[in-house]
Amino acid sequence: MTIYAWTIKVPGRQDVKHVTELSELCDFLRVMALPGGAPPEFVTLDAEVSDHGTYIHNKGSKDEWSLTWTKVDGETEIID
Numbered sequence: 001m002t003i004y005a006w007t008i009k010v011p012g013r014q015d016v017k018h019v020t021e022l023s024e025l026c027d028f029l030r031v032m033a034l035p036g037g038a039p040p041e042f043v044t045l046d047a048e049v050s051d052h053g054t055y056i057h058n059k060g061s062k063d064e065w066s067l068t069w070t071k072v073d074g075e076t077e078i079i080d
Helices: 022-031 041-045
Strands: 003-009 016-021 052-057 065-072
Touching: 003 022, 016 022
Parallel strands: none
Antiparallel strands: 003 016, 003 065, 052 065
C-alpha cells in the first residue's frame, strides 16, 4: 500500500492536509468543488504518480488552487 502526505490549498479556505492512499486523495479532489474544476491529470488518467510534487491550477488567476504531495514509506500504517 502506497501512502501520500498531501495538502490542498485554496485561497480563502483552510488548507486540507491528510495522509492517505492515492485513491482517497482523488476522492477529495473530486468532491471539493475546487475553482476551475480541473483535477490534475493523474486523477483522471490513472497515470503513475511521482514520489513528490506540486500541482498549481491556473496560477495567478481567481481560480488558483494547489496540491502538494509526498510519498510516504509504503509500509506505514495509518492510525485514525
